[in-house]
Amino acid sequence: MRLCLCLWVLAFCILASDLGALADVRSLISKDLFEQILKHRNDAACQAKGFYTYEAFVNAANSFGAFATTGDTNTRKREIATFLAQTSHETKGGWATAPDGPYAWGYCFKQERGNPPDYCVAYQQWPCAADAVANDATLSFKTAFWFWMNPQSPKPSCHVVITGQWQPSTTDTQAGRSPVMGSPPTLLTAAKNAAKVPTQKWRIGSDSTRDNVKFWELTLAVTWTGLKSQVAEQSGESKMGKIPPSLRSLVSANSLIRTPLQTEKSQRHHFLKKRPSRKQQRKDSDDSLETKRIPSLFKSPELSEAKELFNSFISTKKIPPDRPFHNSLLQSYSLMSTVDDSISFLHHMIKTNPSFSPDHATYHILLSLACKAPESDLSPVHKTLNLMKNAGFEPNQGTTDIAVRSLCSDNRVDDAVELVKELSLKKSPPDMYTYNFLVKCLCKCRVLSTVYGFVDEMRSSFDIKPNLYTYTILIDNVCNTKNLREATRLVSVLNESGFKADCFVYNTIMKGYCMLSKGSEVIGVYKKMKEEGVEPDLVTYNTLIFGLSKSGRVVEAKKYLKIMVEAGHFPDAVTYTSLMNGMCRKGDALDALALLEEMETRGCSPNSCTYNTLLHGLCKSRLLEKGIELYGMMKGGGVKLETASYATFVRALCRVGRVAEAYEVFDYAVESKSLTDVAAYTTLESTLKWLRKAKENGNMV
């Protein structure tokens, strides 16, 4: 058990290493000056009275060769001044109205004030380094110098900044780090801003675990990119909202995502079926582009090089100079260049090879590029559209579709809306697919009133009415925001508009109730479906069983499992997992385990979600042995662990003192890439901390 303790402590023992002595700072700062700058440091009120001596300072400074030996005398003096200002600021004992101002009271303290009792745990063999530092002035200065001289990634060292050797990279400039050379006060700010390395923090190096935490924070700027991706991952999970962790795994991997996905897929399927040949046609041209595209054809976005390359193609005549070939050339060039360059390239192609006549697809390539252009307004899009018109191609529905999809994929929904309105005025209104796509994008990132506003405007201005799929999208959206009343209203609007709610609509509403754990309403929707003569499908049953399990009505859920089988549906892994989850939540983990066997005998193979649900349930019901057995199976089958089940399992293992096994689980989680090492380690660490706390409180065996 101590192992973990050791590991916590281990990262904290950071001591200044000895470095060779070189030049002497005494020539740059005299004892008198030193005394003057730090006038009150030996005042009786100071803890560090008589501690920070000039000699100690000189000794320590000399052991850092590069300190105050870089640049001309002024630069050197400046470095010393800044160093003293900085460090004295961090150890200052002065108050705002103190005689000579607070800064003259620098070097008043040598240790962290108000030491908490567990500040540093001294071991017999290894006394706290803090004491060593606090009692040895040279060492104390040395620690400060060490911090001064060494870069604190990603920030440069103070030394480098002050001596002007450091030039900020672009990222530095963005982060507000810039070398400001000037009078000492500015310099001090510059040093602080540039390095943000208060010397005070250095104490940590020697002090204690407690302060080390600060030390780590201090160097925190680090790899923001890596961090961002982490955070993004985390927030991705947090989107799951308030679903209890026991369910989250299930929800995320299976039911919820699956349910809407299936709905969506089927809808899309609908869409595709009804999609006119236009889409197909465009697809064809896209396909031909795909097949003929040569990814590394253009080496640079230079227009002249591209033209040369094209000319060489034309002169060799090795390749059929047909339209798809030209389009694919344009496509691959547009991937790496700007709108203007691509347009010039197109003009060049037309001029050099008169047999090539551009078609809609050609201009659509330019259009999708224009939609992704970095400009914040629609000017490149308009430019392309005008070009298209001048060439005799009126924008058609395909044009609208491409523009809307490109804009939405770039998160420019408002621009897309604007463009749709514009194009509708110019007699090329969007078709229902484009329209529904846009409504869906709006739902995702705008408030409901905006969506309604758009729908209303399209209806009143251009006579584009929402259809069944539009309503399904809207209902799905309000259900996701738990606004079931609005969903019910939409269903009635839907009926009034002459549409009949189909299976998808009901499934969507049912899912909404599931998320609120309203079991009776879920059954209500099911009954309504029966009344209306809508035949429930597999998704309906899965949602139903999931909702009932979630609201703790396992017995009824089992009943519907039977009904489902009678209706001729084959329950799948989702069905069983939902049911198991319900059982586990009620504490019947053994029943759930029995269900696993039943499931396997019926020829339905469990997925990772099933295993995770079970593992979670078993650990929760304190059936650790069974859990370990199951874990063995999972490990054998290479099943990934999920966050919730991993955490519960690790906790269960630690609780009974099997820390080493918990470490092995950690290894497996990282190896199998179930979790990021950060997530896995955070869980492990907090579990061990919790364990230690519990032990201290005497709650543990």
Next chain:
Amino acid sequence: MLPQGVKKTITDNPKKLANLIDLVNLPSTLRDFVGQSQISRLGCFMRVWSYIKTNNLQDPNNKNVVNCDKKLKSILMGKAAG
């Protein structure tokens, strides 16, 4: 609940995460062990744990205890593990 708690700390407090994955300068003793001058706390943990595993330092009677060898002792501030 633990998983919720962890998630919350990470999303609410990127500093906590940063303190785990930020690179820091190491003192000479650790530098020798790790073989590089900067490492994150997580990396350090992984390094030591894999060292323990590859050298079979876990006590065969009680896996929770690690019998430190010389190298490990030098970095663990000599705290007798176990």
